[in-house]
Structure formats: C-alpha cells, structure tokens
Amino acid sequence: MKTIRLTAAQAAIRYIAAQKNEEGEPFIAGMWAIFGHGNVAGLGEALYAARETLTTYRGHNEQSMAHAAIAYTKQLGRRRAMAVTSSIGPGATNMVTAAALAHVNRLPVLLIPGDVFANRGPDPVLQQVEDFGDGTVSANDCFRPVSRYFDRITRPEQLLTALPRAFRVMTDPADCGPVTLAFCQDVQAEAYDWPENFFDERIWRRRRPQPDEAELADAIETIRAASRPVIVAGGGVHYAGACATLKAFAEKHAIPVVETQAGKSALPWDHPFNLGPVGVTGSASANAVCEEADLVIGVGTRFQDFTTGSWALFRKRPGILALNVQPHDGSKHDAQALIADADVGLGLLSEGLGGWKAQAPDPGLKETWFKAADAVTAAPTVDDNALPTDMQVIGAVQRAARENTVVMCAAGTMPGELHKLWKAGRPGSYHMEYGYSCMGYEIAGGLGIKMAEPDRDVVVMLGDGSYMMMNSELATAVSMGIKITVVITDNRGFGCINRLQMGTGGAEFNNLLDHAHHVNPSRIDFVAHAASMGAEARKAGSIAELEAALAEARSAKGPFVVVIDTDPYPSTEAGGYWWDVAVPEVSERREVNTARRAYEKALKERH
C-alpha cells in the first residue's frame, strides 16, 4: 500500500477537500476559522498549505461564523456545507449555540474545535476545563447533545474512520446535522503514514429512500378515505427538492397546502392551492382549512408547536399521516408514518391515488385573508404621523423586492410577521431560521446566503435586539465585498417578548429598554455603528424614506444598512393561533389571574 506522510491536520484538510457532492462540487465549500491556542499551529498550518483547494474565511465570532456556514447549507438545500474551526475553550464553546441551531434545523456543518493535549503532558493548559472526577472531559463535551455525530480525535489514525463517518452523517437526509470533531492539539501536529487512497475523490450521493410497500399502500388508503385532507409542507419539501412535485400533487388531487416557516415558498403565494402559512403565525385561511381537516398530511415537517398551535389546531383529532425521511419525525403524535424521501413519496402516492381528488379549497378564504394582510402592509397615508409598524416595513421591502430576492430572518417580531405577510414567489426566496429562532443568526446568515447564491439579492430583516446581540460579521461582509441589504427595525427593545409578557398578564418589565433598569436612556446610533464597520448606512424617517433607501441599496457595492424606528406595540391581528405559554397559577397581579383563567380554558379545549 502506498502511503503518504502528513500531520493529522494536513490529512484532515486533504480528505475534506476531496469529498464531492453528486454534482461534482466540493461538499465542504470552505472553512471558517478563528485561530488560537489549540488550532493555529496544527490546523492553521494545514489550511495555509491547502489554501488553493480549500478557502479559509476569517470571521469575528465563532458562533456567527457557524451561522454563516449554516445559512449557506440551508440556502443550498443541504447540497453543500461549510466547516468551522476554533481554538479550545471559549472559541469552542462559542460554537455550541450554533451547533444546537444546526441540530434543531437538521442542517449539516462540520465543526472542528481544538481540544486539550491527548498526551496530557502540559495539563492544565490555558482554557482547559478541569473535571475533578473525569480525566476524559473537556469543554468540547458540551457539543455532545447538540451534535449528530461527536468524536474526539486523540490519535491520528482515528481520522481514517471518523472522517468518513462525519461525511456520512452530513450527507444523510435522515440523520443530517452538525458533526463535531474535537481535535486534540498535539494530535493535529503529529505525523502519520496515511494510505494514499484515503485521499481519493469521493462522491457523496444524496440518498432518496423509497417507502416500504405496506406503509405506502396504507398511506394511499388513508388518503382515499379522507374527504378534507390538508398538506402541511415543511422544510423537508425544500431539502428533497420536491417543490414541483408537491405543486403537481396538490393540483392533481385538489389538496390544499399550508406552509410552515421552513416550508414557506414551496408553492408560490398566489397558487390557488397554497392556503398560506400555518399555525401560531399562520393565516386565517390556512388555519381554517386545518381546523376542519379530517386528515393532516405532513410532508417533511417536525410538527413544531408554532406549526400545530401547540396541537390545538388539530383539536378535532384529524388523522395524521407523516411523510418524512426521518422515522422520529414520521412517528410524532401517533402519526401514521410514511418513511421516504418527500419527492419520491409524493410521486408514489400520486401514482397510487390515480384520479382520486379531494374537494378543492374555497377561494374566498384566501381572498379574505389577503384583504386583511394587504391592509396592514400598505404604505401609510401621507398625513399619518404615527411611528411606522413592522408590517408596513414588510410592505415596503416587498414592494422593492425582485424575483431573485431572498428575505431572511430568525428571531423577534419579524419571523411571525413575515410568515404571515411575506408573499414568497419561488422556492428559496424565503429563508427563515425558526427551528432555534436564534437572535444573532441574521447578519451572519445573510452573508452565508449570499455566498451560497451570489446572484440573489439578500435582504436581512432584524430588530434592534438581534442587531445588538450579534452584528460583527457585518465587518466581514464589508471586507469580503459581499453585498447584503440589512433592514433594522428599531423599536428600542425586545418588542415581541414585551407583547408576549403583556399577553400573559405580566407588567411591562425588562424587555423594552425604557422598562429595564437604567440610569441613562438608551441612545444607540445604529447608523453610526454600522457605518463604523464600513457598511453604507441610512436612517429612514418614514416608510417613504425606507423605500427610497431600498432603491439606493440596489446600486450599493457592499453591505447596505437601513435603520427605521418602529412602534413596538402593534402586530397583525388577523390570522394566528393559540400558542401554549404557561401562565403562573398564582400571582398578586389581577391581569395574571385573568390570563391564567383564559389559559386553563384553552388547555381544556385542546385536550
């Protein structure tokens, strides 16, 4: 056997660069890195040597670098992914939140935190977490519950099995998620004689699991027996590339489709069978169809509480049929499972159903919904001096959007409002991280989306809270010459949580900056802040000025930030659904007691 002598870090990078997707592209499109103790000497040297085959990108925070990596793969429907390396200790634990985000959203990312010395010679090293009773624990053990595959590389030759395992997990549609290879720093630098064929190019095909015959037959029978079925389209529709098949399926069998946050844009907003967003942040049209359905056909959905109205939406106990590639998701809430790739599954179901058709949805439902939605997104009249609402901001962004625009967000007021109100034209035009709904995903995520699809216009929508939590990759976008448009709605605090607090009977407390402990009133200048990182930045004093700024953003070369003050109180009243948020059973506040009574009533109705 021919061998080649390389350090473990050099071998890892060489192997990573040789892994291709079925389109022949490198599966790992690049490595985000912040070096420090534990990765600069080993991995740093290897990445430098391999810079022509695997690009290294430098960010400003390990968590947000990983957000960029995760947004990249989400936007590409998991066809490609990115890697992120950190130092040991704080650099590593900074990535734990991002690992959880990828885990919840079933998105592949390769995390390579440095780890303590395997030989333990210099222990304890700088940043080493010392467990008094367990010599095998390091800070990286925090990654275990939030990785689909976790390994600690304590000998070079472990990579011979660990790396193929890592790629198997990242490219498997059912198991897909974050992989953490905690890489001991002495091992990174250690040389080994590697079999040369370990570095041969390898193609990782996307597996498209076929359904079990009996499960398929049962599913066809279940659908045939239904008279008012509804399809809940989740993120799996996008990841399976099943949008066109879903559209054909809905049309042929006259079954209405409703969309989750991850599923939105599977069907164009104005398609007659797209009844709109479902659940807590859903449209009245979609939720009305779900309430009356006798069969819910979940396609690629995790049935998260925002989708099911904490299951209250299905209180009439319709049958649940779950077409999912992952048995865990396909069996939730006693669902009848059809375990298969969404595209394959829908195709076979359609074949089996032949000419069978359900009753087409009432077009009046959508008409009524859009009347309500259009009213809240319309530009304010000229003599309206009130602060703009977030819904009016969405209207302005929508009017400025083009066919290739991607709107994105993760947390705050915007996800719910965008789910309800955004009119998504084509698959991939709506990018919402609402699995982990992680504040701070937005700017770095926008960067990742633009790296994935450079021809798209990327509009990042976020609140002042999310911006303050994590904004430094704006400077990365500036230095990489990456153009994204960032719209900051400044309502001076955590508006959506303030409303939730009020809705559960709470006093306005610790959410808006005015209601938080302070000596001086907040006077954050977001325009100056963004400009200080090199972005072009504007303040819009009105919706009309926002529209003008968005027009200006078109010709910007790099990131363009628009800040607009909005009213923290209003949200779209139309549509929506109950969400289970536990209200205190005893309280001195009358409002809490009232909210508790309403809560108990809602719980009774659900059960």
Ligand SMILES: Cc1ncc(C[n+]2csc(CCOP(=O)(O)OP(=O)(O)O)c2C)c(N)n1
């Ligand atoms: C990392 C993280 N911390 C806390 C939360 C809980 N949370 C959700 S939205 C929100 C407030 C968001 O404020 P902002 O971005 O200003 O949006 P707004 O609701 O004011 O429009 C908070 C604290 C979260 N989702 N993520």
Ligand SMILES: [Mg+2]
């Ligand atoms: Mg805010």
